Amino acid sequence: MALLDIRDLSVDFTRDDGRVRAIDRVSLRVEANEVVGLVGESGSGKTVTALSIARLLPCPPARYAGGEIELDGEDVLKVGTKRLSQLRGGQISYMFQEPATSLNPVHRVGVQVREMLRRHRPALATDREVVDWLRRVGIPAPEKRARDFPHQLSGGMQQRVMIAMALASRPRLLVADEPTTALDVTIQAAILELLRELRAELGMSILLITHNLGLVAEIADRMIVMYAGQVVEEGPVDDVLDHPAHPYTRALLESMPRLEAPRDRLAAIEGSVPTPGHWPTGCRFAPRCALARAECRRAMPPLERMGKRTVRCPWAPPTGAKIREPA
Amino acid sequence: MSSSPLLEIHDLHVHYPVGRTTPFAPASVLKAVDGVDLRLAPGETLGLVGESGCGKTTLGRALVKLVQPTTGQLRFRGQDITRLQGRELLAYRKRVQMIFQDPAGSLNPRLTAGASIAEPLRLHRLTRTANARRERVAELLRSVGLDPDHAQRYPHEFSGGQRQRIGLARALAVEPELIVCDEPVSALDVSVQAHVINLLADLQRARGLSFLFIAHDLAVVAHLCQRVAVMYLGRILESGPTSAVLGTPRHPYTLALRSAVPQVRPKERQQRMPLPGEPPSPLDPPSGCAFHPRCPIGEDRCQRERPAFRSIGPGHQVACHAVE
Numbered sequence: 207m208a209l210l211d212i213r214d215l216s217v218d219f220t221r222d223d224g225r226v227r228a229i230d231r232v233s234l235r236v237e238a239n240e241v242v243g244l245v246g247e248s249g250s251g252k253t254v255t256a257l258s259i260a261r262l263l264p265c266p267p268a269r270y271a272g273g274e275i276e277l278d279g280e281d282v283l284k285v286g287t288k289r290l291s292q293l294r295g296g297q298i299s300y301m302f303q304e305p306a307t308s309l310n311p312v313h314r315v316g317v318q319v320r321e322m323l324r325r326h327r328p329a330l331a332t333d334r335e336v337v338d339w340l341r342r343v344g345i346p347a348p349e350k351r352a353r354d355f356p357h358q359l360s361g362g363m364q365q366r367v368m369i370a371m372a373l374a375s376r377p378r379l380l381v382a383d384e385p386t387t388a389l390d391v392t393i394q395a396a397i398l399e400l401l402r403e404l405r406a407e408l409g410m411s412i413l414l415i416t417h418n419l420g421l422v423a424e425i426a427d428r429m430i431v432m433y434a435g436q437v438v439e440e441g442p443v444d445d446v447l448d449h450p451a452h453p454y455t456r457a458l459l460e461s462m463p464r465l466e467a468p469r470d471r472l473a474a475i476e477g478s479v480p481t482p483g484h485w486p487t488g489c490r491f492a493p494r495c496a497l498a499r500a501e502c503r504r505a506m507p508p509l510e511r512m513g514k515r516t517v518r519c520p521w522a523p524p525t526g527a528k529i530r531e532p533a
Numbered sequence: 534m535s536s537s538p539l540l541e542i543h544d545l546h547v548h549y550p551v552g553r554t555t556p557f558a559p560a561s562v563l564k565a566v567d568g569v570d571l572r573l574a575p576g577e578t579l580g581l582v583g584e585s586g587c588g589k590t591t592l593g594r595a596l597v598k599l600v601q602p603t604t605g606q607l608r609f610r611g612q613d614i615t616r617l618q619g620r621e622l623l624a625y626r627k628r629v630q631m632i633f634q635d636p637a638g639s640l641n642p643r644l645t646a647g648a649s650i651a652e653p654l655r656l657h658r659l660t661r662t663a664n665a666r667r668e669r670v671a672e673l674l675r676s677v678g679l680d681p682d683h684a685q686r687y688p689h690e691f692s693g694g695q696r697q698r699i700g701l702a703r704a705l706a707v708e709p710e711l712i713v714c715d716e717p718v719s720a721l722d723v724s725v726q727a728h729v730i731n732l733l734a735d736l737q738r739a740r741g742l743s744f745l746f747i748a749h750d751l752a753v754v755a756h757l758c759q760r761v762a763v764m765y766l767g768r769i770l771e772s773g774p775t776s777a778v779l780g781t782p783r784h785p786y787t788l789a790l791r792s793a794v795p796q797v798r799p800k801e802r803q804q805r806m807p808l809p810g811e812p813p814s815p816l817d818p819p820s821g822c823a824f825h826p827r828c829p830i831g832e833d834r835c836q837r838e839r840p841a842f843r844s845i846g847p848g849h850q851v852a853c854h855a856v857e
Contacts, residue, residue, distance in 0.1 A: 392793045463755065
């Protein structure tokens with residue numbers, strides 16, 4: 207049984223001009239001790255999906271419009287508030303893009319780490335355990351740093367404190383939403399290495415939400431590509447990145463400048479990601495897709511299983527081969 | 534690069550006084566740019582890379598005269614521009630423009646896109662009549678791939694990529710020779726970023742523009758720039774042709790920076806060279822070579838002597854004692 211099993215999840219938002227769907231029948235699994243990368247551009251619905259898992263979306267304006275979220279056998283959408291607050295931080299922890307805004311500026315970082323322990327593993331809520339965690343995430347002179355306020359630490363160190371807070375309660379699942387986007391590449395590399403070590407040591411699973419395909423290639427086992435509120439492709443990372451099947455995945459890869467393989471011109475995708483409320487009928491990528499034909503604009507193609515992958519495009523090649531040009 | 538350079542930076546220092554930490558402590562000085570030598574040829578795109586806080590933005594701002602250098606010299610087409618004022622400064626700013634990282638923050642929210650683009654036209658008296666100005670704005674919008682009808686809209690009505698294009702149109706309005714681009718694509722999504730990068734490359738080719746391209750993304754720099762300079766704690770550690778600096782880096786810091794970039798293709802992944810610690814505070818830079826506390830190959834000498842910035846190949850310079 208998967209640790210996290212999201213089935214056909216839809217989330218709506220109420221706005222002044224009515225209700226719009228933000229994610230549309232998203233299914234996603236994370237196995238125990240697995241790292242899954244959830245990739246997409248702004249407006250793809252990846253953050254809404256991630257926040258849904260612990261019901262962190264404010265309702266209203268959000269509304270869970272359908273589907274199930276099963277975390278370790280429990281349906282998160284049905285549990286009561288008391289159980290929910292045990293799950294949050296207990297079974298599932300989050301870390302976000304900007305550590306500076308996620309940490310409380312008026313409390314010393316040691317106190318913030320201890321707060322997590324006090325709530326979820328009270329027997330371990332000691333200064334020693336706090337210092338141990340700060341040491342474990344690579345903070346030098348942890349006894350001293352525990353007494354620092356967040357603003358006294360660099361961005362990389364703040365993100366390490368966030369990791370200590372997220373993991374001190376030993377959650378089964380860490381949801382990391384763009385955890386290194388605000389950091390320099392050298393710091394990013396160190397944080398990735400740390401997550402990799404802690405994952406092996408603690409046996410946890412990670413759902414990594416990012417727009418950076420390089421990060422996913424570095425750390426994830428499997429990846430899911432979202433576009434306009436839907437999953438368009440899912441499969442083992444190396445397969446998807448080496449032989450992207452969905453035209454969007456392929457276009458995304460081709461539009462990236464690459465350090466190792468410079469090219470003359472980037473193959474930019476025409477148009478922009480449609481925002482919620484403005485999704486076209488049929489395949490949502492069709493208006494920007496070079497391979498689209500008339501039927502793509504009429505009916506939504508289903509997600510279809512192809513070997514180790516699922517792809518939402520009838521023109522996708524079985525494996526490897528170049529995408530078939532429609533006649 | 535023996536032809537006469539467009540821009541020469543000679544031993545440039547930009548220091549900021551910072552307050553005392555305690556009442557009797559000596560006032561300290563933050564050396565944001567600490568002795569930089571660089572040249573930029575006409576029509577060239579020079580990438581300036583480095584981690585946050587290394588001084589790359591301050592250097593860019595010094596070039597467009599948004600901050601005043603403490604010492605050192607800036608020459609533009611042979612003319613000393615270090616201490617320009619008044620009318621001469623205005624004339625210089627017609628030749629050098631800047632675009633910024635945050636496209637929303639660099640446009641006045643109360644001006645329409647057209648009014649923002651028309652502002653430099655008015656300021657430099659480049660168009661005589663309102664009609665001529667309107668036409669020029671339309672032409673500029675077209676040149677950055679926007680619809681001329683968009684001139685009537687306000688910044689909030691545009692996407693991030695479109696706002697960056699407006700910023701670019703505004704910079705192009707005065708037909709500058711050099712544009713300083715400070716992280717122009719790092720706030721954009723991958724597919725939008727590709728459009729802006731292609732647009733910059735096209736403009737450079739079509740108009741023979743020079744760019745100083747400040748970025749932390751090495752892949753973007755490798756794609757756009759002919760030459761690269763690597764900055765660390767206010768100093769340039771390595772500079773040269775992109776293929777040399779990013780292809781076969783010589784400075785240990787460049788090597789580490791390059792190996793830290795996550796690669797999409799597993800086969801392209803290379804041995805990572807971990808960097809211990811974090812960049813030291815520019816308030817209290819290390820002695821000798823600024824990089825020595827984190828350097829894997831540092832010698833005794835590196836702690837004492839600041840390495841000279843010297844030539845090691847055609848146009849390729851390195852500041853490192855250990856490089857032969």
